[in-house]
Amino acid sequence: MLFDLNPKTSSKELFGRERxxxxxxxxxxxxxxxxxxxxxxxxxxxxxxxxMRKA
Known part of the structure; x- marks a missing residue:
């Protein structure tokens, strides 16, 4: 599969969402x-x- 459709579990997988x-x-x-x-x-x-994990 080209893309993993499951929710991401690592902050480094959230590209461009830091803000x-x-x-x-x-x-x-x-x-x-x-x-x-x-x-x-x-x-x-x-x-x-x-x-929620980081809060």
């Missing part, structure tokens, strides 16, 4: 409600799972 990841971590730590919206297969689940 979004840091913002999401900040909001989670502040106990804010957050909605992550976007088209299918763009990494929403991976981003949220990574933020």
């Amino acid at each position: 979004e990841l840091e913002e999401l971590i900040r909001l989670v730590r502040a106990r804010r409600w957050v909605a992550v919206l976007g088209p299918r297969m763009v990494g929403k689940t991976s981003l949220v799972k990574m933020a």
Whole structure:
């Protein structure tokens, strides 16, 4: 398979999402409600799972 469609488990697999990841971590730590919206297969689940692990 050319692309792995499963959610990513390492921050180095989230290419170009550092700013979004840091913002999401900040909001989670502040106990804010957050909605992550976007088209299918763009990494929403991976981003949220990574933020929850780091928060």
